[in-house]
Amino acid sequence: MKKNVWLLAAGLTAAALAPGCKPKSAQTAISGDAAAKVYVAPGEHDEFYNIVSGGFNGQISVVGLPSGRVLKILPVFSVHPENGYGYSEESKPMLNTSNGFVPWDDLHHIAVSTTNAEHDARWVFANGNNTPRIARVDLTTFKTVEIIEIPNSAGNHSSPFITENTEYVVAGTRFSVPVGDNKDVSIDSYKENFKGHISFIAVDPESGEMDISFQIEAPPFNFDLARAGKKKSHGWFFFSTYNTEMAHTLLEVNASQKDKDYIMAINWKKAEEYIKAGKGVKKKVRYAHNKWDEETHTATSTIKEEVLVLDPTILKDIVYFIPCPKSPHGTDTDPTGEYIIGSGKLAAIIPVFSFTKMLKAIEDKDYEGELSGMPVLKYESVLHGEVEKPGLGPLHTEFDGKGFAYTSMFVSSEIVKWNIETLEVVDRVPTYYSVGHLSIPGGPTGKPHGKYMVAYNKITKDRYLPTGPELAHSAQLYDISGDKMQLLLDFPTIGEPHYAEAFPASLIKDKQVKFYEIEKNMHPYALKGIKDARVERKGNEVHVYMTSIRSNFRPDNIEGVFVGDEVYFHVTNLEQDWDVPHGFAVKGARTAELLVMPGETATLKWVPEKEGVYPFYCTDFCSALHQEMQGYMRVSAKGSNVPLKFSTGDVE
Amino acid sequence: MMILLAAIAIIPAYFTPLWQISLWAPQYPEGLNMKIWIDHLSGNVDQINGVNHYIGMNHIGDEMFPEFQYLIYIIGVLIGLGVLAFAIGKRWSLYGFFGLISLFGVLVLVDMYLWGYEYGHTLDPKAAIKVEGMSYQPPLIGYKELLNFLAYSGPDTGGWILTGGTALLMLAIVRDRLEKPAKI
Numbered sequence: 001m002k003k004n005v006w007l008l009a010a011g012l013t014a015a016a017l018a019p020g021c022k023p024k025s026a027q028t029a030i031s032g033d034a035a036a037k038v039y040v041a042p043g044e045h046d047e048f049y050n051i052v053s054g055g056f057n058g059q060i061s062v063v064g065l066p067s068g069r070v071l072k073i074l075p076v077f078s079v080h081p082e083n084g085y086g087y088s089e090e091s092k093p094m095l096n097t098s099n100g101f102v103p104w105d106d107l108h109h110i111a112v113s114t115t116n117a118e119h120d121a122r123w124v125f126a127n128g129n130n131t132p133r134i135a136r137v138d139l140t141t142f143k144t145v146e147i148i149e150i151p152n153s154a155g156n157h158s159s160p161f162i163t164e165n166t167e168y169v170v171a172g173t174r175f176s177v178p179v180g181d182n183k184d185v186s187i188d189s190y191k192e193n194f195k196g197h198i199s200f201i202a203v204d205p206e207s208g209e210m211d212i213s214f215q216i217e218a219p220p221f222n223f224d225l226a227r228a229g230k231k232k233s234h235g236w237f238f239f240s241t242y243n244t245e246m247a248h249t250l251l252e253v254n255a256s257q258k259d260k261d262y263i264m265a266i267n268w269k270k271a272e273e274y275i276k277a278g279k280g281v282k283k284k285v286r287y288a289h290n291k292w293d294e295e296t297h298t299a300t301s302t303i304k305e306e307v308l309v310l311d312p313t314i315l316k317d318i319v320y321f322i323p324c325p326k327s328p329h330g331t332d333t334d335p336t337g338e339y340i341i342g343s344g345k346l347a348a349i350i351p352v353f354s355f356t357k358m359l360k361a362i363e364d365k366d367y368e369g370e371l372s373g374m375p376v377l378k379y380e381s382v383l384h385g386e387v388e389k390p391g392l393g394p395l396h397t398e399f400d401g402k403g404f405a406y407t408s409m410f411v412s413s414e415i416v417k418w419n420i421e422t423l424e425v426v427d428r429v430p431t432y433y434s435v436g437h438l439s440i441p442g443g444p445t446g447k448p449h450g451k452y453m454v455a456y457n458k459i460t461k462d463r464y465l466p467t468g469p470e471l472a473h474s475a476q477l478y479d480i481s482g483d484k485m486q487l488l489l490d491f492p493t494i495g496e497p498h499y500a501e502a503f504p505a506s507l508i509k510d511k512q513v514k515f516y517e518i519e520k521n522m523h524p525y526a527l528k529g530i531k532d533a534r535v536e537r538k539g540n541e542v543h544v545y546m547t548s549i550r551s552n553f554r555p556d557n558i559e560g561v562f563v564g565d566e567v568y569f570h571v572t573n574l575e576q577d578w579d580v581p582h583g584f585a586v587k588g589a590r591t592a593e594l595l596v597m598p599g600e601t602a603t604l605k606w607v608p609e610k611e612g613v614y615p616f617y618c619t620d621f622c623s624a625l626h627q628e629m630q631g632y633m634r635v636s637a638k639g640s641n642v643p644l645k646f647s648t649g650d651v652e
Numbered sequence: 653m654m655i656l657l658a659a660i661a662i663i664p665a666y667f668t669p670l671w672q673i674s675l676w677a678p679q680y681p682e683g684l685n686m687k688i689w690i691d692h693l694s695g696n697v698d699q700i701n702g703v704n705h706y707i708g709m710n711h712i713g714d715e716m717f718p719e720f721q722y723l724i725y726i727i728g729v730l731i732g733l734g735v736l737a738f739a740i741g742k743r744w745s746l747y748g749f750f751g752l753i754s755l756f757g758v759l760v761l762v763d764m765y766l767w768g769y770e771y772g773h774t775l776d777p778k779a780a781i782k783v784e785g786m787s788y789q790p791p792l793i794g795y796k797e798l799l800n801f802l803a804y805s806g807p808d809t810g811g812w813i814l815t816g817g818t819a820l821l822m823l824a825i826v827r828d829r830l831e832k833p834a835k836i
Contacts, residue, residue, distance in 0.1 A: 256780035346781050392800050412800045413678030433679035459679045 031486060037479060038489045040067040045509070048441045048502045050454065051110050051124050055473075055496030058105045060126060062142065065441070065452055065502055066477055068491035076135045076144045077105035077128040083595040085144075089568070089603035090523075091292075093301035097131050097149050098286040106130045108498040109160060109225075113208075117164035117230040117337075117446030119503040123208045125160040125169050132156030134171055134201060136208055141513045145292040148210045151285035151307055152179045152197040158223035158239055162203075164230045164446065168268065169210065171199040172223035172239050180283060190248040194220040197309075198239065200268060209291070214271060214280055214308045216318065218264065219371060220246055222255070225330050225396075230446050231337035233355040235269040238340050242327035255327065256346060260379065262321040263331050263342050265358065274315050280308040295522040297600050313373045320362060321371060322353055323379040330396035334405065334420055335446045339384060343394040343407060350387040350394050350407060351379075352423060358382045385423045390416050395436060396499075398443030400450025400480055406443075408435040408455065415455055415478070417485060429485045431476055433459040440480070441502035449504065453478045453485065456497040464492055473497060514578035516599030523601035525570035530554050535646040542567045544646075548582040548596065549574040550623040552648065553616070556631030560644030563608055563637060569594075569616075572601040583619025586633065593619055608635040654824035655746055658753070659734025661817030665690055665727050668810035671764070673790055675700065676802045686712070687808055690727060691720040707799075708779025709788060710771060719763065730756065743828060750821045757818065765792050768805075 040046055046064030049071075054061055058078030062071045079086030079095065086095050086103060095101055106129040113123045124137040132150035137143065150156055150171045158172025176196040178185050185193040195217050202213040222243040229236035244261040247254030274280065283306070290301045312319040324331075326344035333340050333355075340353040360366075361381040368378045393411030400406065404426070407416050413434045417427040437456050441449040455478070460471040472492035479486040518528055527533060527547050533554035536543045542565050547554045553571075561567060571584045575598035585593040589606040596602045608614065618629035636642040669687035672695075676683045684696040684703070692714050701711050714720055733752060737745035772789025775782075788798050791805045807815060 252780055253778050257778060348783055430678060433681070461679070462681060 034479075034486070034488045038066040038068065038477065040064070040069075045505060047505060048449075048452070049121075049505050049508070050439065050441075050500055050502040051112060052439075052456070052493065052500040053107050053110050053126065053498045054494055055108060055498050056106050057495030058107050058128070059495060060107065060110070060124065060137065061494040061497070063493075063500075064505075065454070066488065068475070068477060068489050070494060072142055073494060074137065074142050074144070076126050076137065077102075077107050077133065077147075079103045081592065084593060084602060084604075087592045087604075088594055089605055090298040090601075093299040094144060094147055094290050094292060096290055096301035097133070097288045098151075098303065099131060102131050105133070107135075108157060110499050110501045111160045111162045111169065112501040112503055113166045113203075114162060114445055115165055117234075117335075119442055119445055119447075119501075119507060120166075121503045121507040123166075123203075124501075125162060127156050127159040127171065129156050129174075132159075132171065132173070134160050134169055134210065136203075136210060138208070139508050140511050141294070143292070145294070146208070146210055147288075147290045148201060148212065149287035149289070150199050150212070151287040152177070152195070152215060152283075152309075153199065158198075158226045161226040161228060161237075163228040163237070163268070164234050166203050166205070168213065168228075169201045169203055170226055170228075170237060170239075171201065172226055173197050174222050174224065176220035176222070179285075187248050190220060191246050194248075196220050196223055198223065198266065199307075200271070210289075212287075212304075212307055214275055214310055216266065216271065216310050216312055218312070218319065219244075219374075221261075221264075222251075223264075224328065227331055227333045227340075227444065229333055229337050229355065230335075233333060233337040233340075235267065236355070237266040237268055238331045238333065239264040239266065240324070240328040240331040240342060242329075258326075260323040260325050261327055261344075262376070263324045263328060263340065263353070265320045265322060267318055267320075271310055271315075271318050274310055274318070275308065279315055280310050282306050283309045293522075294516070295520055297516070297521065297523045297526075297602065316373075319374045320358075321374060321376040322358065322382050323368070323376065324351060324353075325349065329394075332397040332399075332405075332444065335399050335401050335448055337446070339420055341397045341405060341407075343397060345393055345395060345410070347394065348389075350390050350397075350418075352384045352387065352420065353382045354384040357384065387418050387423045387425065390418065390425060391428065396438055398438050398440040398453070399448050400440060400453075401442070401448035402450050404450075406438060406440065406453060406480070406485075408438045410434050410436065410458070415453070415485065417480075427484050429478060429487060431455040431457055432463050432474055432490065433457055433461060437497070437499045439500040439502055441504065444501065451479070451481050452488075452502075453480045454500065454502070456493070456500060458496075460492075463490060515576060515580075516597060518572075518574060518576060518599045521572070521599055521601060523570075523572070525568075525572075525603065526601040527572045527574070529574070533646075533648065535560075535644060537644055540565050542644075544569045546571045546584075547574050548572070548584065548618065548629070550580070551618075551625035551629040553584075553618070553629065553631045554648040555646035556648050557650075558632070558646045559634040559636075560642050561608065561633055561635050562640065562642075563611055563635060565608065565635075567606045567608065567633075569604045569606070570601055571596050571604070573598050575599070580622060581620045582622050582629075584616065585619045586616040587614045595620060611635050611637050654820045654827075655734060655741075655749060656738040658749075658817040658821045658824075659731050659738060661813050661820065662727060662731045662734065664813045665810045666724070668813065669694065669808040670810040670814070672804075672806060672808040674804040675703075676804075677703075677800045680801075688717075690723050690810075693717075703801075704788075706779065706781045707786075707788060708776030708782070710774060712771075717767070726756070746821070746824055746828065750818075750825060753818050753821060757814075761792065768792060 048065040050063040060074040075085040111125040132153040136146040153173040154177045155174030157174035160169045176194040198216045221241040224240040226239040243255035324342035326346035328342040329345040330343040366381040367375045369376045391409035391412040397407045435455040439454045455476045460474040463474045477489040573596040594602045671688040686695040737749040
């Protein structure tokens, strides 16, 4: 007994003390040539543009790869103090919705336009998640030029994903909600009254202009993400669904009960046929459609009131359900269009479905059941195979074009590389920490550039110098050109990046607009030269036709403005050279400031509340005499006898 | 003398944590640590509960351990008996006290194992994450990998002092044997 206790004590001591017992955590080694691989010498350019969603900041950041340098913050769904987006009179309509002006939204996903399933990088589409919208950014100006609101939708998460020739951008609703005239219903009546709508937005092949073509009324599931079929599967769209339990409370538990949810396959070519045959039903809705005009430098917002809806429970062969384990998050199609990968975020395997098998199962009516008349295909009949023991918490998959898939694992905080055909895991690398989306240049297209991969993480903790409770989100860049993934770089990001797409810089870098031609400026308050600079009064509106050119404003002395007037500074930047913006700020203006690009006109509205002389000045360091670029506006008491007067350079 | 020291060595059990359980995961490089005291828990208990609820584990709290209600008395009695054994100062009292302490240690470990088994195997059938065939019993002593977590269990300060006290008793016995070989 004593001997045993003695041994036990010794054993315990050894077990508790022995440091060698602690299994080594995943490798963190950086090999020697990593720095050289990400070094972009001064004056040199990055090889890829990475268009990165900003998440809760409602913006996009433009990052160069492989350097990881941020090149631009591009405002989309949020006002932007840097350039006056959402503050200037011209840009305010961009953020108009059926609920009025919304200054800040949540932007999750990026879709870079494609032709024949390859990036053409003409436009970037991005989703407004909270107040459902889709935006289009022009990649010659890196500017948001169009925003369309999505009716019958809430939590526009399954969006925007595009077909291979950018025929459509889709927007699937995360929340199912009551629609139509029957909106004030008990939450308990979820199953009867709530609907999940999937929107197909047509994109004009020339102008890029968007128009909601049709919606499909789907069951009240949560729609998470989507991917279009491509090449052989062109004509189909795949949406991941969760909460097929149709719970409306404590989804964390109640939407995690079923062993399988679904990937919803939509035959959109078939939907087009039904529309041609007049089977769509027009429903009354309200949504805003906002467009930016590069000639008037002004946005317009139009409220639209109708949308065409298809009911797939009546119109057969549009919708099929593929069972997919445990609340799939990402659904991704490989570069050939044959394989559809569902990432069940709570699943222990990754199922890979075969498009060919899916078509056959549909042809053979190999169904395991149906949902309100829509067939549910047999899991085994559609399955190509399962990736065994991939890791924990699979979320998203991208491709390298060499037969491999890369899946992000949130819970085990790693990216796993596997062979699409054999389903074997061939490599894994840790991420820091808990990766969400991953991005490979061309990764979602038919032509990936399998050179780099970026992990966009959800947890940062100790990766950088600490900055209080609120930290930048971290990203890691890996070299994936070899057999083994190699960590190259760790860099902080802007906002909370969700999805990002990257493409070769050569696609657009020579197409950039450098300035706007002043002769083409059709803004109603534009000035083509300094001689027309003036001030006009219309009732209590005062319009200042102002020019800015290095290094003066015209007019720069203004009198005869009264408290309570609506003063509009229409500032035209007359410069015709690259990289000479001018700013404009007037003391006390609660509409903030302007930043005006060469050849552009922008308007700042100001309602002075107190009399006095108010200085204004250029906020962008434009020239050696930038500090001289200033002026004064005199504001007098209402009803006082000061005549309207303006001048530049007159000295008495 | 050593018996007294051993008995006194039990006293810190009231002021120091006896046992600790730690968890590391990729997203918890700094680790989560729970300390078990004579009558309460401390450390990252809330965070551990937060993490564990995904797999349907029970909520850890002081109320989970009825031992906290009577452990202070048991330890008190042990100290008293230790002092008594010192006062008696006979061989049988040394052996008796050592036996008692050892028995206590073994019982504690058995109790911990049973708790760990119960905790690791009693999972909410409605848990969000269910991994086929997986249970989450923490290691009794040492390290164990549980999904994305690496778990460690071992004595803490108070536990080590207790162990040290027991070692002193053992030393006392060894010395006793050397000085006065046992008559058969």
